[in-house]
Amino acid sequence: MRLTTMTDYALRLLMYVAQQPERLCTISEVARVHDISEAHVMKVTHQLGLLGWIETVRGKGGGMRLARPPSDINLGAVVRGIESDFALVECFSTESQCALTNKCQLAKVMDGALQSFMAHLDEFSLADIRPRTNRSALVIRRMTVKREKTS
């Protein structure tokens, strides 16, 4: 069971851009950091732009940034927006060839499982998963050192 590569890339792109709130990120930079082709990064940036999570600035010195705070970017919404394929099993498809389609309850049970999966993602935003920046890591380290000294 896997999410599509595009959903994976979209989540990684959002996390990376969320780490650089003070500047614009470029397509080539994201592609290099994540070892993804620029064509894929362009495609996923375009989709995230259409869905209102990324905004781009054109021209020299241009790039992309989050269009809203990380806490306003819900993970369930991102996966629903980007994932193109939720056909867990054959009978989810409108062109199902399964001889048992409409006769068994598998699709109903699988759909319930998928709803449980999405409901869990709905509980989290980009702010909950973004990697710790170097700056925040340093602050935490300083706090630990201070605590050790005072104890």
Place this chain on the structure above:
Amino acid sequence: MRLTTMTDYALRLLMYVAQQPERLCTISEVARVHDISEAHVMKVTHQLGLLGWIETVRGKGGGMRLARPPSDINLGAVVRGIESDFALVECFSTESQCALTNKCQLAKVMDGALQSFMAHLDEFSLADIRPRTNRSALVIRRMTVKREKTS
């Protein structure tokens, strides 16, 4: 997001065999009904046998049947047993190439979503999803007609 083809085939095979409790089913019969290659049916039958859900009888007139009652074959257990790939996103893999591995919380959130998915399947057995047989469909039809006549 899809389950592997083998998991799909395993569920369909179990449902078909559960519909024929009074006789043995053959590889070629399951392959024909579900339009799956015999090689795939053989592979999935072998796996289901190893996991203790199917038993086979060799020789002329041989075939397969359920090794236990449908109510004892849990759907979560079948998916866990057959599904070979639960790497929802890149960072689930032990060979992950993601630059953010171990720095972000995505894997933890995705793992929680996967547990919710499986917990839903754990609530159901093969008995809950098996297709209605012609006989039981007839019984239900008779009961409906009887109710209509008495109302």
